[in-house]
Amino acid sequence: MAQHIRLQSSCGNFSRAFMKRLPAVEKAMVAHGLDPACFVIAKDWARAPLLPIALRPDGTPKEYTVFVKGKSFTVQQPDDLSFLGYFYALCVANEEKDDAHSPAQAPHTEERKLEAVIARLEKWLNKPIL
Numbered sequence: 001m002a003q004h005i006r007l008q009s010s011c012g013n014f015s016r017a018f019m020k021r022l023p024a025v026e027k028a029m030v031a032h033g034l035d036p037a038c039f040v041i042a043k044d045w046a047r048a049p050l051l052p053i054a055l056r057p058d059g060t061p062k063e064y065t066v067f068v069k070g071k072s073f074t075v076q077q078p079d080d081l082s083f084l085g086y087f088y089a090l091c092v093a094n095e096e097k098d099d100a101h102s103p104a105q106a107p108h109t110e111e112r113k114l115e116a117v118i119a120r121l122e123k124w125l126n127k128p129i130l
Contacts, residue, residue: 003037011045011062018080025088032092034114040067041087046076071118091117 004026007014014022026036046061064083065074077083 003035005036006040007043008040009043011043014043015080018084021081021084025084025091028088029091034091034117038068038114041065042067043080043083068118069114093117 005022029036029039042065044063044065046063061076061078062080062083063074063076064087065072066087075083075086077086
């Protein structure tokens with residue numbers, strides 16, 4: 001039996017469109033050597049939206065926190081599908097774009113793939129905002 005990403009939410013269920021597309025994301029993760037069962041996605045209301053309500057046509061954004069193997073990251077997205085697209089791109093990112101010395105260039109064990117995803121996250125999250 002296949003293992004799935006665990007979902008948690010304090011602000012309502014994940015959308016039907018998200019739930020319909022999630023199996024395809026999980027399948028892509030497996031194809032890239034990642035175990036979906038290692039991931040937990042938690043959805044909460046954003047604590048401090050950056051824009052005034054008049055400039056947020058989609059309402060209050062959500063914060064999505066991804067937990068994996070003792071590490072986590074949080075991003076704000078306007079809706080579930082936007083987050084799923086972001087998460088998918090992160091999990092199946094073209095490893096050729098990574099630095100030649102990144103974990104992605106090492107043998108592709110599941111643990112190495114997971115390290116590569118986390119390394120990409122840390123690199124992206126540490127970039128200055130222009």
